[in-house]
Amino acid sequence: MQHLWLIPVLPLLGFLLNGLFGRRLAKGAVTAIALGSVLLSFAWVVKTLVGLGALETAYIERYFTWFQSGDLRVGADLSVDRLTAVMLLVVTGVGSLIHIYAVGYMTHEGGYYRFFAYLNLFMFFMLVLVLGANFLLLFVGWEGVGLCSYLLIGFYFLKKSATDAGKKAFIVNRIGDFGFSLAMLLIVITFGSLDFGAVFPAAASKPESTLTLIGLLLLLGACGKSAQAPLYVWLPDAMEGPTPVSALIHAATMVTAGVYMVARSSAIYLHAHAAQEMVAYIGLGTAVFAATIGLAQNDIKKVFAYSTVSQLGYMFLGLGAGAFSAGIFHLVTHAFFKALLFLGAGSVIHALEGEQDLRHMGGLRTRIPVTFWTLACAWVAIAGIPPFAGFHSKDAILLAAHHHAPWMYWVGVLTAAMTAFYVSRAMFLAFFGEPRGHHHPHESPPVMTAPLAVLALLSLAGGFLDVPKFLEPLFPLSEGAHDFALVAISVVAGLAGIGLAALFYVVKPGLADAVANALGGLYTLVYNKYFVDELYDAAVVRPVETGSREALWKGVDAGLIDGAANGVASIARATGGLLRLIQSGNIRSYATWVVFGSILVLVAIGLVGGGAR
Amino acid sequence: MTGVPLSWYLILSALLFALGVAGFLFRRNIITVFMSIELMLNAVNLSFVAFSYQLKQVNGHIFTFFVMVVAAAEAAVGLAIILTVFKNRETLNVDEVNSLKN
Numbered sequence: 001m002q003h004l005w006l007i008p009v010l011p012l013l014g015f016l017l018n019g020l021f022g023r024r025l026a027k028g029a030v031t032a033i034a035l036g037s038v039l040l041s042f043a044w045v046v047k048t049l050v051g052l053g054a055l056e057t058a059y060i061e062r063y064f065t066w067f068q069s070g071d072l073r074v075g076a077d078l079s080v081d082r083l084t085a086v087m088l089l090v091v092t093g094v095g096s097l098i099h100i101y102a103v104g105y106m107t108h109e110g111g112y113y114r115f116f117a118y119l120n121l122f123m124f125f126m127l128v129l130v131l132g133a134n135f136l137l138l139f140v141g142w143e144g145v146g147l148c149s150y151l152l153i154g155f156y157f158l159k160k161s162a163t164d165a166g167k168k169a170f171i172v173n174r175i176g177d178f179g180f181s182l183a184m185l186l187i188v189i190t191f192g193s194l195d196f197g198a199v200f201p202a203a204a205s206k207p208e209s210t211l212t213l214i215g216l217l218l219l220l221g222a223c224g225k226s227a228q229a230p231l232y233v234w235l236p237d238a239m240e241g242p243t244p245v246s247a248l249i250h251a252a253t254m255v256t257a258g259v260y261m262v263a264r265s266s267a268i269y270l271h272a273h274a275a276q277e278m279v280a281y282i283g284l285g286t287a288v289f290a291a292t293i294g295l296a297q298n299d300i301k302k303v304f305a306y307s308t309v310s311q312l313g314y315m316f317l318g319l320g321a322g323a324f325s326a327g328i329f330h331l332v333t334h335a336f337f338k339a340l341l342f343l344g345a346g347s348v349i350h351a352l353e354g355e356q357d358l359r360h361m362g363g364l365r366t367r368i369p370v371t372f373w374t375l376a377c378a379w380v381a382i383a384g385i386p387p388f389a390g391f392h393s394k395d396a397i398l399l400a401a402h403h404h405a406p407w408m409y410w411v412g413v414l415t416a417a418m419t420a421f422y423v424s425r426a427m428f429l430a431f432f433g434e435p436r437g438h439h440h441p442h443e444s445p446p447v448m449t450a451p452l453a454v455l456a457l458l459s460l461a462g463g464f465l466d467v468p469k470f471l472e473p474l475f476p477l478s479e480g481a482h483d484f485a486l487v488a489i490s491v492v493a494g495l496a497g498i499g500l501a502a503l504f505y506v507v508k509p510g511l512a513d514a515v516a517n518a519l520g521g522l523y524t525l526v527y528n529k530y531f532v533d534e535l536y537d538a539a540v541v542r543p544v545e546t547g548s549r550e551a552l553w554k555g556v557d558a559g560l561i562d563g564a565a566n567g568v569a570s571i572a573r574a575t576g577g578l579l580r581l582i583q584s585g586n587i588r589s590y591a592t593w594v595v596f597g598s599i600l601v602l603v604a605i606g607l608v609g610g611g612a613r
Numbered sequence: 614m615t616g617v618p619l620s621w622y623l624i625l626s627a628l629l630f631a632l633g634v635a636g637f638l639f640r641r642n643i644i645t646v647f648m649s650i651e652l653m654l655n656a657v658n659l660s661f662v663a664f665s666y667q668l669k670q671v672n673g674h675i676f677t678f679f680v681m682v683v684a685a686a687e688a689a690v691g692l693a694i695i696l697t698v699f700k701n702r703e704t705l706n707v708d709e710v711n712s713l714k715n
Contacts, residue, residue: 586707586708587646587710587711588707592638595634
């Protein structure tokens with residue numbers, strides 16, 4: 001026994017301690033509990049993985065039967081295979097770093113213990129999600145991280161925009177979860193089990209149409225959780241949460257749950273060609289779409305948020321192109337450099353006392369050098385400059401895409417160029433040129449910069465972790481050989497993006513505005529995020545709201561239900577009002593009624609032939 | 614039973630009862646109304662006794678005694694109420710005794 005259960009339960013203990021007693025505990029104790037539980041969990045992951053050795057096949061621990069219904073048995077089973085191992089290291093490793101960073105970032109904020117309680121709870125659910133050995137346990141973690149996401153987006157609950165964003169995230173995710181639930185029901189019907197170990201080996205023998213439907217429904221779930229079109233709209237708004245939350249939940253870990261789930265279900269997708277094709281289309285579409293929006297955002301966190309959506313699209317492109325290991329590889333490197341980008345952005349925001357608008361930054365390179373240099377590492381990593389992390393994983397995906405369909409490769413390269421451009425734009429606007437705000441920037445404390453440094457190292461060297469090779473027992477490497485020309489083209493695209501951004505924002509600072517003006521309507525369209533939010537508002541939110549108000553509230557509730565209740569009452573009152581007239585107070589009129597009644601009874605008895613036996 | 618058939622008794626009983634009802638409905642004097650009630654009770658008594666005699670059973674007699682006892686008690690209470698009403702209202706007209714309503 002490796003006691004896998006300790007891995008998620010440690011953060012759960014942290015949550016319980018901080019959640020129940022955090023208000024009374026000293027700040028140091030809260031910090032110790034929050035950090036300790038996550039670091040111990042990380043240590044236990046490392047110990048477990050060392051103890052499990054090569055891990056050629058899945059290692060499963062069965063604890064107890066959660067419930068049994070007919071032939072369906074769902075157990076509280078945890079399993080570790082190589083895919084889980086990668087996810088465990090990313091979640092606990094990056095999670096620990098972000099926890100450490102958050103100690104510095106949140107130190108002046110109210111609700112310190114509440115924040116860490118939620119963050120630990122998130123770790124618990126995320127670890128359940130990756131460790132679960134059946135779909136239902138995965139779903140428990142899936143829902144749990146959604147809850148924590150909601151709680152943490154709305155952490156500043158006095159701010160209306162924050163609570164609105166939380167609700168938006170929750171509701172949009174619900175749409176995806178609906179698909180996931182249906183997929184699970186279909187799996188139970190088709191396979192008679194929810195265990196990964198029972199479902200996937202049997203997938204080959206099932207009809208393709210059923211598998212396609214399951215795959216599409218799972219994809220709907222993944223689209224919600226991993227912010228893919230058309231359900232991506234919640235992620236940019238989720239930036240209302242504190243920055244460490246954006247880094248941990250909305251960049252590095254939770255949003256990759258959909259990628260993990262699709263990769264986990266690779267056996268189904270490999271036998272459902274149309275569903276897998278759809279994964280590629282959704283991924284590619286989202287990647288391009290979000291990248292174009294990212295080009296014109298002015299909020300530094302929004303830029304990175306759209307970048308996250310776009311990079312997640314990349315991962316889905318990899319999965320859809322059949323290169324599951326490439327998708328997971330990008331998940332890992334993306335966790336490194338995107339967490340770093342967000343934490344760096346947080347450090348910038350912290351230095352500028354809450355300023356998030358790129359137009360009010362500038363010239364920070366010399367003021368906060370540690371933040372700048374660490375962020376620069378993430379910059380080169382995401383732009384795909386060899387030999388840094390993003391280059392390896394992005395190229396793995398692009399090569400797979402080329403092998404799958406060449407046009408997808410070219411769209412991917414275009415996206416890569418845009419990615420390089422918008423990240424460079426953010427960097428140039430924030431760190432180069434003249435200071436444009438009225439701030440006195442100060443470098444962040446070591447507790448924040450140390451995690452930045454570690455992540456910077458990982459962003460630079462993370463590409464040399466050969467994740468696809470490690471995952472080969474699960475996902476056979478695609479045969480697409482390394483084509484030097486294709487690699488060179490994508491690198492040139494990245495460099496071109498950086499160069500263009502340098503031209504626009506450093507060499508000729510006025511040029512960007514001129515181009516924006518020249519593009520006119522197109523720029524307005526992109527700047528306003530293609531009016532997708534407005535579109536959803538008009539197409540979904542308003543009809544639902546109006547329908548609820550006019551039909552359900554005023555029609556059904558006030559009209560039908562209240563009407564029925566009030567109707568019964570008024571009928572009783574009207575009847576009473578009529579009967580009251582009989583009560584004249586005159587004895588002789590009462591007597592008359594008695595006589596009439598008697599006559600009526602006599603007549604009735606006569607009519608039915610009473611008395612006759 | 615010789616001579617007088619049962620139907621005659623019953624017709625007499627019905628007539629007496631109808632008279633009682635009419636008196637109850639159309640007279641205003643409380644005493645008269647009260648007497649009408651007694652008339653109705655005795656009309657019923659008559660039919661009880663007639664049936665009892667006809668069927669050679671004692672039940673009707675017993676019932677009649679019960680009715681007479683209750684009627685006597687009722688007369689005592691009723692007359693006491695009428696006296697009190699007259700003391701307070703100085704009237705015996707039932708139409709004016711309606712203070713529960715007004």
